[in-house]
Amino acid sequence: MTSIRTYLIVALLSTVALGNFVAAVYGYRSSMIEAEALLDSQLNDAVSLIATMRTVSTPLVDAPSSLMAFQIWSADGKLIQRSANTSDAPITVFEDGYRDENFEGFRWRVLSRFDQQQQRWLLVGERIDIRTQLADKVILHAVMPIVASLPLVALVVWLVVGNGLSLVRKLAQELGGKRADDLSRLTTSNPPVELAPVVDAINDLLRRLQESVLRERRFSADAAHELRTPLSAIKVHIHNLRNEYPDETDALRTLDRDINRLSHLIEQIMLLYRTTPESYQANMQEVDLHALAQSVIGDLYADIDARQQSISLTGSAQTVTGDRDSLIILLSNLILNASKYSAEGASITVHVDRAELGICLSVADTGPGIPLAEISRVFDRFYRVGGDRHSSAADGCGLGLSIVKHIGDLHHANIVIENNADGPGLTVSVIFPADFQSPLIFTRHSAC
Amino acid sequence: MLVNSVIIVLREVLEATLMISVLLAVSRPLQLASRWLAAGLALGLVGAAAYGYFLGPVSNLFDGVGQELVNALLQFGTYAALLLIVFLIARQGSQPYRNSRVLPTAMSTAIALAAAREGSEILVFVTGFLHMDNFMPSVGLGSFAGAAIGCSIGVLFYYFLLAMPVRRTLRIALALLALAAAGMSAQATRLLIQADWISVAGPLWDSSGFIAEDSLPGQLLYALVGYEATPSATEALVYTASIALMALSIFLGFRAAGQVPTRVQ
Amino acid sequence: MLKSDSRPGARCWLISIALGLAVAAHAATPEFEIEIRNHLFEPDVLVIPAHTKVKLIVFNRDPTPEEFESFELNREKVIMGGSKAIIFIGPLPPGEYPFFGEFNPATALGRIVVQDDGDAG
Structure with missing residues (x-):
């Protein structure tokens, strides 16, 4: 994956380094040329100085300094005077000008000049290695700051680029932090020019998404609502038909069952869309789950008893913040599911208690359970374990658990579905946060 | 001393960094993990250290031309690796490369050989001045600057290559x-001439008045395409033949990929 | 002239590749010696005959390494401290061919002067 930050930092640093170092090298080189010109003019001065020296008859050996050398030759090629660090051989050719020469184990910058007044050659040399070292040392100090500033420049580039990209990071954080069902506008205020189109496009997308979600909900709710009336009418008609044709009971019973199934489905769809987050927050109140479970069990007892199943309530009184009506739907869905998918004679246990992470409501049955591979899909709308050939042959539309999940989400509750460890059967646990305002964050699936 | 160190290190570094830039830029569309670079560089550094350490004895081999022969061998080796690399790249097109380890291995080899040859010279240079206190600041600074300039050019060249459409990046x-x-193969030939393993006539032409080899453009061209101002006929011949062989390898690669229509026999 | 000269060169190259052998005639090659001392070339001017291949032997008397380098001669060779190096040069047309020690370019400078046989002393 490419990183804008890495790209910017590396490319900028390379440019800065390239510019700095090339500038430093060029600066060094032109300074070096300048320094050499200066040293050459000093050499010229030295020749002028030597020109004023009195000539003696015998070759005189002077030792001014090991870094300079000189020779004075007569026009007819006789050595008149020399410094100690030269031999009797001429150190350069007798021709006006600067030259580089090797002698005495060093390389010298040599100036030869013919002294017109006294008709003699003045040859003066200066050691090149010393000159170079000297100039090197001086210029190095001038160039060093340019190079030394580079780490500082690198640090500033690093910080500046990081700061420049922090707005992108902020936007990404806001997007990443959004809840799945939160389709509200991004709040990034005053986005930079480069990000404004992105923010606008995302907001536009969110708006259209929200509209289509609302449209879908409204449509489902409206459709369900509209279907209720004709269904009721059909039910009445079937009732009448059964009275009229007592012999056709089989066909009519099947028809009756299908119609009942259809109305159940429509009721469930309406439940699902009645409890939307918007309509919801207002009705939050303190609810005693244990007491609520007791009353729901009371309402459903007849149905359960009809299947010769037993039901028991255990645990203690626990209060959660929630919507009473939704919680009743949640409880009845769980209990009816347990009853529906367990064989006759099974037992159902409803348990309400304080758990490590919050308040736990669990409904356990002694039915067949759910194969592991399918557990994650049971919350999908219209999904039924085993498909249409469901083993229990029970009526159902596959909306029960997805309504449970929906209501659970509204309560910031976490739902865990597990097959019983100590025997056949399924346990569905709903764990409500102890404090509604601080939702649970689960790092692992944990039942009660 | 500073400029000198800059030039020495830059000359050696530039050739390798430009090759690395091109290979890295190619690795992106082929989705090659850049592990090959780390492996090639590590191997190259070890090779450079070993070669630099034994440069004296190596030079004395083969009647005193061991250095030329080893360098030529390394250059020809790089050439061979690149010959294989261009074939594989041409065959691959811009599809992710998942076929085998051949391409990354060839890339590592090319980098390792180049780094060993050029790194050894830098090591010999820098270690030669290590004990001289009055030289060290400028040699150290110069070497660092040279390496930084070389790497910077490489990085910018890499991003320049990546900024283009994938197909053009690959072609370039x-x-x-x-x-x-x-x-490289022309350089290797020159080394064999220097070692007198190949005899040549005089230079074929002299373009130093046009682009001098020691000028900045001359150095860049040398690193990029092996520019030589006064080549012998043999070098020119080898250079041309090497390009032709490279072109053939690329052509075969394209043909294997089905990008060039093959004539029906 | 260059064209006729280039042919044996190319053929030699092919043969040397084919046989893996050095085919050049070493015996006839004149030898010249240069010393590196205190980062100086001694002598710093070397006269060699034109259109002739010569064998240059460079002794590095310094403890530090040096790189014999010449853009004009197309030669480049690292010479370790206290060792010698053999470099073949030419054949070359008459002219001046500067060379330098790349590790000490301020002082290690020299040039090869290629002269026609009649002028070479």
């Missing part, structure tokens, strides 16, 4: 690799 990369490889 192939052309550059072919030219650089031909330059």
Whole structure:
């Protein structure tokens, strides 16, 4: 994956380094040329100085300094005077000008000049290695700051680029932090020019998404609502038909069952869309789950008893913040599911208690359970374990658990579905946060 | 001393960094993990240290031309690796490369050989001045600056290559690799001439008045395409033949990929 | 002239590749010696005959390494401290061919002067 930050930092640093170092090298080189010109003019001065020296008859050996050398030759090629660090051989050719020469184990910058007044050659040399070292040392100090500033420049580039990209990071954080069902506008205020189109496009997308979600909900709710009336009418008609044709009971019973199934489905769809987050927050109140479970069990007892199943309530009184009506739907869905998918004679246990992470409501049955591979899909709308050939042959539309999940989400509750460890059967646990305002964050699936 | 160190290190570094830039830029569309670079560089550094350490004895081999022969061998080796690399790249097109370890291995080899040859010279240079206190600041600074300039040019060149459409990046990369490889085999030939393993007549032409080899453009061209101002006929011949061989390899690669229609027999 | 000269060169190259052998005639090659001492070339001017291949032997008397380098001669060779190096040069047309020690370019400078046989002393 490419990183804008890495790209910017590396490319900028390379440019800065390239510019700095090339500038430093060029600066060094032109300074070096300048320094050499200066040293050459000093050499010229030295020749002028030597020109004023009195000539003696015998070759005189002077030792001014090991870094300079000189020779004075007569026009007819006789050595008149020399410094100690030269031999009797001429150190350069007798021709006006600067030259580089090797002698005495060093390389010298040599100036030869013919002294017109006294008709003699003045040859003066200066050691090149010393000159170079000297100039090197001086210029190095001038160039060093340019190079030394580079780490500082690198640090500033690093910080500046990081700061420049922090707005992108902020936007990404806001997007990443959004809840799945939160389709509200991004709040990034005053986005930079480069990000404004992105923010606008995302907001536009969110708006259209929200509209289509609302449209879908409204449509489902409206459709369900509209279907209720004709269904009721059909039910009445079937009732009448059964009275009229007592012999056709089989066909009519099947028809009756299908119609009942259809109305159940429509009721469930309406439940699902009645409890939307918007309509919801207002009705939050303190609810005693244990007491609520007791009353729901009371309402459903007849149905359960009809299947010769037993039901028991255990645990203690626990209060959660929630919507009473939704919680009743949640409880009845769980209990009816347990009853529906367990064989006759099974037992159902409803348990309400304080758990490590919050308040736990669990409904356990002694039915067949759910194969592991399918557990994650049971919350999908219209999904039924085993498909249409469901083993229990029970009526159902596959909306029960997805309504449970929906209501659970509204309560910031976490739902865990597990097959019983100590025997056949399924346990569905709903764990409500102890404090509604601080939702649970689960790092692992944990039942009660 | 400073400029001198800059030039020495830059000359050696530039050739390798430009090759690395091109290969890295090619690795992106082929989705090659850049592990090959780390492996190639590590191997190259070890090779450079070993070669630099034994440069004295190596030079004395083969009647005193061991250095030329080893360098020529390394150059020809790089050429061979690049010959294989351009074929594989041309065959791959811009599809992710998941076929085998051949391409990354060839890339590592090319980098390792180049780094060993050029790194050894830098090591010999820097270690030669290590004990001289009055030289060290400028040699150290100069070497660092040279390396920094070389790497910076490489980085910018890499981003320049990546900024283009993928197909063009690949085409340019192939052309550059072919030219650089031909330059290497010409250099290797020059080393064999220097070692007197090949006899030549005088230079074929002299373009130093046009682009001097020691000028900045001359150095860049040398690193990029193996520029030489006064080549002998043999070098020119080898250079041309090497390019032709590279072009053939690329052509065969394209044909294997089905990008060039093959004639029905 | 260059064209006729280039042919044996190319053929030699092919043969040397084919046989893996050095085919050049070493015996006839004149030898010249240069010393590196205190980062100086001694002598710093070397006269060699034109159109002739010569064998240059460079002794590095310094403890530090040096790189014999010449853009004009197309030669480049690292010479370790206290060792010698053999470099073949030419054949070359008459002219001046500067060379330098790349590790000490301020002082290690020299040039090869290629002269026609009649002028070479």
